[in-house]
Amino acid sequence: MRFYYRRCRPIEPNEIQILSTYDHSKANFVSAIPRLGDGRIEVDLDSKVCRTVAKLIPFPHDEKQPPSVPDYIQPAICDVQLNIVIQVVGSRGDVQPFIALGNELQLHGHRVRLATHDVFESFVLESGLEFYAIGGDPTDLMAYMVKNPGLIPQMKSLRNGDIQRKRSMVAEMLRGCWNSCIGHDPVSKVPFVADAIIANPPSFAHIHCAQALSIPLHLMFTMPWSSTRAFPHPLANLKYSTTEPKIANYISYGVVEWLTWQGCLWLFLPLPSGLHPAPELDSFLRSGSSPVYIGFGSIVIEDAVGMTNIILQAVKSLRIRAIISRGWSNIGEVSSDDKIFYIGDCPHEWLFQHVAAVVHHGGAGTTACGLRFGRPTAIIPFFGDQLFWGNMVASCGLGPRPIPYRSLTSTKLAEAIHFCLQTEAKSAAQHVASRMGHENGVAAAVASFHRNLPVNDMRCHVFPSEPAVWQFKKSSKPRMRLSKLAAEVLVGHSRLHLGDLQTYYAQPIHIENRRWDPVTGTASSLIGTSTDILKATGDIFYRPYQELSRVPRSSSESDLNKSSAVQSRRINFIAEATSLPDSSAKPTSKLKATGAAMGGSAKSVGKVVGYGYKGMLVDMPLAVSEGLRAVPRLYGDEVKDHGKIQDWKSGATFAGKNFVHGMADGLSDIFTQPYKGAQEEGAKGVFKGIAKGTLGMTSKVSSAALGLVAYPAHGMMKSLYTATHSKRSKLIAQARIEEGKYLSEHSHKGLGKNRQTILRNFEAACRRTADSGSS
Structure with missing residues (x-):
């Protein structure tokens, strides 16, 4: 797995060239809605908004030649033994590289806890790391991302209640991440308080946990998460006509998000030792030519049957052998034959040594693993950075141009596999594998972590x-x-x-909350204050209804049973809407409920008054003052930092x-x-x-x-x-x-x-x- 983190060597433009799949003629505005429905953001650097943002992004004009021995592989000494919690949200491919990192940190005397989804408990514990469950279902997360790859969810997801379920899941993971910093070990009950946090960005709570504990935080990710001239941000579709390409690439990171990380390495778990394949798989591998691997791992595909038909038609048209991974979508047919073998969970580090090429969704970990063993790669991206990795693979001749899954056909898939089986692709893949073999990504990542600690x-x-x-x-x-x-x-x-x-x-x-100018600063403050006041105003009426709705309407036995059933549904609905901790709470008496209703209403009135005074006397004056103070930055001057x-x-x-x-x-x-x-x-x-x-x-x-x-x-x-x-x-x-x-x-x-x-x-x-x- 490749990790991107702070103070590492930037990739130079001559190392990798990216092929653009962006149609510049059809985009003339900055849009938060991905044009291709794959999770990317359309960014027009010729627009007024982007030109303004670009002025706020410091661009290093002096090119520096990388040292003969890059500083990111220099060892860094840390003789302080820390409690380190690693927080990871994502699929197995997201978790796996952090296991390798955690094992390396253990060798330096640190106590390491990996906090992630419950389903990965055995995976983590078997590696020798401590495990802490943060909740959340990665299957649901992946299904949501496939259905809603962009920033704005589809109406179908809104109607089906996907948003509310996702919000509840995120709330659960936020609590889990915080508890992972101070909670006892669930198995041994040994106390644990984190001294440092390592996290991937989607784990949400990392910065807030670090702030509460006042401890160092080190973010690591499996895609470029730093400003570089070599290629644009993986989630940015760039349009520009007057901007120099290197500058455009660099600015794209600032437009998508303010970033501070630089550099990259691959991180791998050690090759599994003593692993023997199932007899059926071993027999299949020995019975003919090397097969092609086809699988989409943790991606949850809505039409698994349709995807199965596309794969089978492509394989049959080429008359090749294939290993098809069922994955979380359970693609494939009932049984295998002499041409096609279906597998469940099998370590890629072992399996990819025995295949001719790999076809997958373009996850960073799967891409890295295939190239590590010199296997040509065809990528069918679904969302996020997968298209980016597909373009990277294609630009280096390691595989064909990526095929977005919505436009995938059996003919296109067959052509992609055919490309991978050519001599040129195999030679290019072997060359990359040779270069990757000289990297020690795990040691370099630990050195980076140690180097950036205030030891x-x-x-x-x-x-x-x-x-x-x-x-x-x-x-x-x-x-x-x-x-x-x-x-x-x-x-x-x-x-x-x-x-x-x-x-x-x-x-x-x-x-x-940084303010860029007095206009937007005042507007955002006004919107925030107004939102708080409106919510508190609604609670003046909603809180009494919430309390009174818990009281049974009839005291008779039959009516009580009927009322209880209705009430139970009502309480469940309210609990879902307001995240009540216990939706099955017993009905309260009328007198007690009336008192609680009046108290809730009065409390909401107090909030309305409080939010109003805070907004008028603190928030808005502060926003205006900060916005005015930031104005010189708009025309290139520095703004003094007063602490x-x-x-x-x-x-x-x-x-x-x-x-x-x-x-x-x-x-x-x-x-x-x-x-x-x-x-x-x-x-x-x-x-x-x-x-x-x-x-x-x-x-x-x-x-x-x-x-x-x-x-x-x-x-x-x-x-x-x-x-x-x-x-x-x-x-x-x-x-x-x-x-x-x-x-x-x-x-x-x-x-x-x-x-x-x-x-x-x-x-x-x-x-x-x-x-x-x-x-």
Whole structure:
């Protein structure tokens, strides 16, 4: 599997060329609706919107030659042993490379937990990793993606209730991902609190879990998720006429999403040892020429019978042998014969060594595995990045042009397979396999993870091989950092008390809603506030109905039974609509229900008032101020960073800095901008400078004045939120205390020696603090 992650070598344009399947003549706008129904986004770089966005994307104009030994394969030392949770949402092909990564991390002394769907429990546990179920059904997810490959679902899915079911599934996975960070091991009941998170982007909760725990987050994905000049974003259909191709490719990533990752490798599980095929499969492989593999893995195809007929007709027309994987769609007929053999689950790492070519959906893992063994590849893409990989394969001569599954016919499939069986395709595939054989993707991925960890900031001061999660409040600044084990040992030996400790934030994460200009900033804030008010207004009437609908309408036995049945259906409906935790709750009494109804209505009235005041006094002034502050970025100037707002104090500091710099820079722009323009473009630059100076003065001075109110108010809201949402912090602290106790109580190699080391280093640190204080 290929992983893309931070600070790795960019692919150079001369390494891979991509063939465009985009019809530039028919798209003249930026659309969020994929034109081909395959999940891609149509992006017109000649449009006004894209030209504006392009100005906000920093483009590296200086080409740098890659070093003789790329930095992404250099080893990185991490002597701190971490609890690492790997969160993965997707199919088996998405999970498998993270198992390889987890096994490699274990070799470095880390404790690794893989959190994914329940169906992969045995797959993960058999690899030697800890498993944590996050819920969700990957079969349903794949079926939904096949039916709705784009960003906007089809009406059929809306009518069938697919959206509500998907939302419920996502909510379940969000809870599961959070629990995987602090929950005990489901089997051994050993406590676990994550010190770092590795995740694929579709796991949704990763950034929020990392923010709550203030721990490092490392995103890895199986498709290009970084800005590069070599090819456009896999999910972007590009149209451009005036933009240079390299720049267009680079900008496409910023248009689809702001990205920060670079580079790529393949990651594979080790080849299975001692694996023997079923006797029937072994007999089939030995009884004739090498077959062609045809399968679509985890893709759930609506018309499995139709797909089966297409495959069989193509195979028969070519008079070849084939192995057909039934996959999650259960394609194929009842029984095999001497020409066609049907299989269920079989490791691709073994099977692809025994076939002549592979035909599949274009998943990154399956594509990588086929090319790893030098097998020509034909790709039938369904959605997402699959068309991208199909184009990559075709551009390198490893297979034919990809055939979108909706346009697949037996004739087209037969032509694609015929292409793969030619000598030229086989030679190209062998060449790529030879190049891939020189990569050690797993080791490189672990090195990247270690390189990007703030190891020195994570290290415990008295037990350096453990990550710090506490600070000793009575020590001098910078305060002494302590690990879970160190804190428990010190508390157990009466060197300190739990009250002396406070949470240490190894890598705080601040998520801000970035504003690009005052117009869109104000509009988005207004829409958000209006939405909150409308929802709360609806609850004024809906909450009473919700409570009263739980009360039986008749007290007679027969009427009660009838009412209970109706009520049960009503409650189930309400629970589905509002995500109630228990849709089978018992009916309440009329008096109690009436009180609850009145309370719910009153609470909703309070929310209406609260949202209104918050929007008018905090959100909208902040949006306008931030939008005004961002205006200089639109014409190429930098915007000063005044730090992060975390509480009322940092909010006031931010407001002060913004006022001073805004007033000073705004007033000076009237003179400096025309001068800069004259130096760069002469008389023409002077006029541009006057326009920039005027705009800069207006925006900066206005932001400075309005920010005196907006930023302190924003800081106070954050302080209030922190004060009223302390339950999460207490939950995290308790989980860390429990793990510390477990580590201290359960004997393991060197524990006694570790205790002495902790006590000795703590006393030495305290003496140094005392000496520095007396001097």
